[in-house]
Amino acid sequence: MFLQSRYFFSRLATSTIHSRCFASTLVVAEQIDGGKLAPVTLNALTAASQLKQDIDCVIFGADKTAETTTQLQKFNNSNIKKIFVAENVAFKGLLSEAVTPVLLDLQKKNNYTHILGGSSTFTKSILPRLAALLDVQPISDITKVVDKDQFIRFVYAGNAVLKLKSNDTVKIITVRGTAFEATKEGGGSGQANVEKLDSSVKNDLSEFVERQIQQSERPELPSARIIFSGGRALKSKENFKLLYDLADLFPGQATVGASRAAVDAGYCTNDLQIGQTGKIVAPDLYVAIGISGAIQHIAGMKDSKVIVAINKDGDAPIFAIADYGLVGDLFKVIPELNEKLKKK
Numbered sequence: 610m611f612l613q614s615r616y617f618f619s620r621l622a623t624s625t626i627h628s629r630c631f632a633s634t635l636v637v638a639e640q641i642d643g644g645k646l647a648p649v650t651l652n653a654l655t656a657a658s659q660l661k662q663d664i665d666c667v668i669f670g671a672d673k674t675a676e677t678t679t680q681l682q683k684f685n686n687s688n689i690k691k692i693f694v695a696e697n698v699a700f701k702g703l704l705s706e707a708v709t710p711v712l713l714d715l716q717k718k719n720n721y722t723h724i725l726g727g728s729s730t731f732t733k734s735i736l737p738r739l740a741a742l743l744d745v746q747p748i749s750d751i752t753k754v755v756d757k758d759q760f761i762r763f764v765y766a767g768n769a770v771l772k773l774k775s776n777d778t779v780k781i782i783t784v785r786g787t788a789f790e791a792t793k794e795g796g797g798s799g800q801a802n803v804e805k806l807d808s809s810v811k812n813d814l815s816e817f818v819e820r821q822i823q824q825s826e827r828p829e830l831p832s833a834r835i836i837f838s839g840g841r842a843l844k845s846k847e848n849f850k851l852l853y854d855l856a857d858l859f860p861g862q863a864t865v866g867a868s869r870a871a872v873d874a875g876y877c878t879n880d881l882q883i884g885q886t887g888k889i890v891a892p893d894l895y896v897a898i899g900i901s902g903a904i905q906h907i908a909g910m911k912d913s914k915v916i917v918a919i920n921k922d923g924d925a926p927i928f929a930i931a932d933y934g935l936v937g938d939l940f941k942v943i944p945e946l947n948e949k950l951k952k953k
């Protein structure tokens with residue numbers, strides 16, 4: 610009996626030690642223009658730290674990865690043990706055909722149990738591909754970490770909350786940036802080790818040609834504190850200027866968003882679209898102007914801290930989620946608002 614229980618204890622102990630040694634997380638840190646670290650990586654780091662296991666990070670880039678690494682090193686409070694750096698001209702444009710084989714190799718060598726990235730065009734392209742190569746189910750756009758196996762995400766355009774349990778040995782996860790606070794700089798001890806990967810990648814499958822970026826002095830939608838968002842009611846591209854004028858009264862803080870109807874009508878570029886098939890935002894202040902409040906739009910902005918709706922139809926569904934509502938004609942209200950704000 611004694612022997613039997615000792616055997617049981619030693620089995621238990623071995624399995625505990627086993628999981629401590631091997632449960633670890635890899636965060637795919639995203640490099641954006643000029644070697645900058647994508648802000649959404651900091652939200653992914655917060656989600657990763659909630660798994661309470663060692664974290665490694667990996668950075669891909671055609672150049673300037675040293676700058677990205679230096680920025681990532683500042684977040685030494687988030688349990689990062691190692692930063693892998695893969696620099697190669699083949700990573701220009703961060704094409705998934707070039708990046709994914711390197712990630713697969715890293716996973717095989719280090720047995721990561723969780724691989725995470727902030728939800729972005731880049732991770733949405735590479736992580737499902739990696740999941741397919743590992744034959745596991747990708748877990749997209751999580752809004753909460755329950756434990757190492759269970760996660761929360763929205764389904765049906767944000768109308769239902771799903772708690773999912775994954776039994777896969779490797780969990781491939783994208784993290785909804787607005788649902789997790791960004792990790793703050795500093796406060797931790799030591800620096801993560803940096804290891805350069807021998808990334809002699811050959812990518813015959815695709816070629817990066819060019820990226821066309823809308824140049825703007827205004828902040829990016831996901832990081833803007835104030836968003837003036839316009840819908841079909843704006844009626845033309847020229848009328849959208851009313852919203853740009855409002856945003857420019859709050860330099861560095863405010864920008865312009867749009868409903869899909871406004872984008873489809875050509876009133877603005879599609880990078881401004883907010884909603885289920887657009888960007889997900891959660892600013893301090895969201896002003897919906899001439900937007901009816903379709904569920905697909907609400908899915909992208911309902912977590913905003915304060916929502917103001919301006920609509921000439923008092924029964925528009927947007928008023929149901931608005932903190933403040935104004936029933937009126939936008940072509941009268943917006944110029945008046947602009948004048949009053951200018952005086953302030």
Ligand code: FAD
Nearest residue numbers: 840841842868869870884885886887899901905906921939
């Ligand atoms: P409308 O619904 O036409 O509303 C215009 C509003 O303006 C009305 O409420 C009207 O009362 C008001 N109005 C009119 N004139 C004035 C005036 N002078 N002053 C004040 N108010 C005025 N939509 C998104 O936004 N984002 C998405 O990501 C998205 N994804 C989708 C995905 C799928 C699969 C599908 C099927 C649809 C998706 N849609 C999305 C479209 C969505 O269903 C709606 O069609 C769209 O959001 C409507 O845009 P809107 O509110 O600007 O236009």
